[in-house]
Amino acid sequence: MSYPAGGSPEPGDHAASGPGLLARVRDRRLVGxxxxxxxxxxxxxxxxxxxxxxxxxxxxxxxxxxxxxxxxxxxxxxxxxxxxxxxxxxxxxxxxxxxxxxxxxxxxxxxxxxxxxxxxxxxxxxxxxxxxxxxxxxxxxxxxxxxxxxxxxxxxxxxxxxxxxxxxxxxxxxxxxxxxxxxxxxxxxxxxxxxxxxxxxxxxxxxxxxxxxxxxxxxxxxxxxxxxxxxxxxxxxxEAGVGLRDQLRYTFANRAFVTYVLGSLLLQSTTSVVLAAVPFYVRYVVGGAEADATFLLAPIFVAAVPSILGWSWVVRRVGPRTAMLWVIAVYGLATTLYLLPTTVLGAALAGLAVGVGVAGLMQVLEVALAQVIDDDERRTGLRREGMYFGANGFVVRGSVIVQAVLVAAVLGASGYVEGAASSVVQPESVATGVRLLLGAVPVGLAVLAFGCFWLYPLRGRGDGDGEVPVAEAIADAAASPTASDPLPR
Structure with a gap:
């Protein structure tokens, strides 16, 4: 239920404004x-x-x-x-x-x-x-x-x-x-x-x-x-005066957000490619049964749980941007390990290293987006978390498209026969293509993501300690709304 600008309850709402449980829950606010x-x-x-x-x-x-x-x-x-x-x-x-x-x-x-x-x-x-x-x-x-x-x-x-x-x-x-x-x-x-x-x-x-x-x-x-x-x-x-069109226009004109969301799209596409390629990898590279895909995926999750705590420490020490560059380097190098195994066990061990990188993505991505939102508030005087998370959600849905295109392209180039029965032997080139799909394509995406976060302009630790260099701040201020004018110019 909404109220007029003065915050007075509507007629008939007196019971809800009393000191009851509902009112206490409604009026909760976090300080500190x-x-x-x-x-x-x-x-x-x-x-x-x-x-x-x-x-x-x-x-x-x-x-x-x-x-x-x-x-x-x-x-x-x-x-x-x-x-x-x-x-x-x-x-x-x-x-x-x-x-x-x-x-x-x-x-x-x-x-x-x-x-x-x-x-x-x-x-x-x-x-x-x-x-x-x-x-x-x-x-x-x-x-x-x-x-x-x-x-x-x-x-x-x-x-x-x-x-x-x-x-x-x-x-x-x-x-x-x-x-x-x-x-x-x-x-x-x-x-x-x-x-x-x-x-x-x-x-x-x-x-x-x-x-x-x-x-x-x-x-x-x-x-x-x-x-x-x-x-x-x-x-x-x-807040009410900033319409959807202006919200979108300013959000996608924000350099920090654009570099962030493109990097995020690439990284999530990398993860999507890895998950989609695992069943093919099991069958055509390491010669396992379909059920063995579980043994390749489980180590990723097992390693990710404790690694989240380690990446939390890294973020606190070096800040979101530097931590993300480290994460991308670890993740990209870890996926190259899939180029080596010839057994399910070897691929499972590679998954442990990949899980460390996955944990870094889970830990750092939202911390970095929160930093973008803080910077936006300093420029506009408004908290626009909903728009930024919504725009990010819209863009990263494209990872499904990137995954589908890359998987189809690599399988097609390798001579893969769709829907082939288990008795049909795929060309030897399919094993090479699948190995590259899991161990090389993610590296290419990670390199592009590294470039995005290298250009990410918020360089500090995210606590208001001068994230944007002075020259960039002056240039951005000329094209960005001010606290007294939240609409883009």
């Missing part, structure tokens, strides 16, 4: 550093976010095609629509979240109101009525649209709270560690736990079980969703 309990609670939100998204992305096509018998082409079309809607929603929801301030805050209302629809929509994806193929596709489109809207509303606003809850690089590095660890656990369980559930209790009860667990974690995480006090009367009108 968050407590340990708030840090852990906020981080817990990544577990259900990752659990739901990983389960959905990994198994929804299999469920509708193999279990329900829907045409693979129709499901593919529905998934394309899902991807487009998700990409478009990110900047739209981010812009609206930035401009709409209520007595409950800007982010918390979206999170609180979106949790139940998100969990219910996710569960309904796996509980279709007994429709025919056309009806099932229609059901999928409608339910997944609700899921997309709720997921973006909840997860984007949780992410947008990150730079607000944690205000210094040291706080962000420490606060991001439990968040990423929770996310990794959710990712692992979404990949390995879902088959165990649907194989023993069925798809419907799997959906119910995951929905109930996710709801419990989301409710717990609300204890860490606390916004900071602001002079609402002073900023409300200026």
């Amino acid at each position: 550093a968050p407590s340990r309990a708030q840090v852990i609670a906020y981080g817990a939100s990544s577990f259900p976010s990752s659990l739901l998204s990983q389960t959905f992305s990994a198994f929804v096509v299999y469920f509708y095609v193999e279990h329900l018998g829907v045409s693979a082409g129709w499901v593919a079309g529905a998934m394309v629509a899902h991807g487009i809607l998700n990409a478009v929603l990110n900047p739209l929801v981010g812009a609206v979240s930035d401009r709409r301030r209520t007595r409950w805050g800007r982010r918390v209302p979206w999170i609180g109101l979106g949790i139940v629809p998100l969990v219910v929509a996710f569960s309904l994806v796996w509980m279709p009525p007994p429709f025919g193929p056309t009806g099932l596709v229609a059901w999928f489109l409608v339910v997944v649209a609700v899921y997309d809207v709720a997921y973006v509303a909840v997860v984007l606003n949780i992410s947008a709270l990150f730079p607000e809850v944690f205000r210094t690089t040291a706080e962000r590095a420490r606060g991001n560690s439990p968040r990423q660890i929770f996310g990794l656990v959710g990712m692992i369980l979404g990949t390995a736990g879902a088959p165990l559930l649907y194989g023993t209790i069925g798809w419907t009860w799997m959906a119910v079980a995951l929905g109930v667990v996710s709801l419990g974690f989301f409710v717990w995480s609300l204890a860490g969703m606390v916004e900071r006090p602001v002079d609402e009367a002073a900023v409300r009108e200026r």
Whole structure:
């Protein structure tokens, strides 16, 4: 519920403004550093976010095609629509979240109101009525649209709270560690736990079980969703005065953001290529069974969990930009190890090194984006976390396209025969192509990402210690809005 600029409640809201529990929750504001309990609670939100998204992305096509018998082409079309809607929603929801301030805050209302629809929509994806193929596709489109809207509303606003809850690089590095660890656990369980559930209790009860667990974690995480006090009367009108078009125009004119988001796109494309290439690598390079893909992926996650804590220390010592350059170097060099193994065990050991780099990406990317947002506030006088996380979400969806193009190009150039039966022997060039896909293509993407972050202009540790060189600051100031004029010129 929103209120006039003066902050007075509407008629009939007197009970809500009393000293009851609801009013105390509504009026919570964070001053100073968050407590340990708030840090852990906020981080817990990544577990259900990752659990739901990983389960959905990994198994929804299999469920509708193999279990329900829907045409693979129709499901593919529905998934394309899902991807487009998700990409478009990110900047739209981010812009609206930035401009709409209520007595409950800007982010918390979206999170609180979106949790139940998100969990219910996710569960309904796996509980279709007994429709025919056309009806099932229609059901999928409608339910997944609700899921997309709720997921973006909840997860984007949780992410947008990150730079607000944690205000210094040291706080962000420490606060991001439990968040990423929770996310990794959710990712692992979404990949390995879902088959165990649907194989023993069925798809419907799997959906119910995951929905109930996710709801419990989301409710717990609300204890860490606390916004900071602001002079609402002073900023409300200026926030509302920046329309979506101006938001987008200024965001993508921000040099720090452009170099960041291009580097982020390249790095996430690298990870997508690695994950997509693993099944081919197992079969055609190291000669393992399809199930051995698990033994290549598991070491990545195992190594990533403790490495997150190590990268947290690095970020606090050297700052986001330098830490990111180190991460890219480690990640790029680690992927070259896939050029060497001839056995599943050797490839699994290479995965341990890759996991160290993956942990660095998870730890540093959001800390760097928070630094971009801080710099934007110094230039505009506005906190625009929603727009920046939304624009970032829109761009990095392109990693799926980059992955598809690169995988198809390398396999095609190597002579790979699509859909070949297991009795058909692929050309020897396929093994070489797949080995390069996993051990050389990621290096090329990492080199380009290194160049982006080398040009990233925020050079300090992110605590206001002169991130932008004076000459660049003067040049940017001439083309950027000021605190008294938030609109781009």
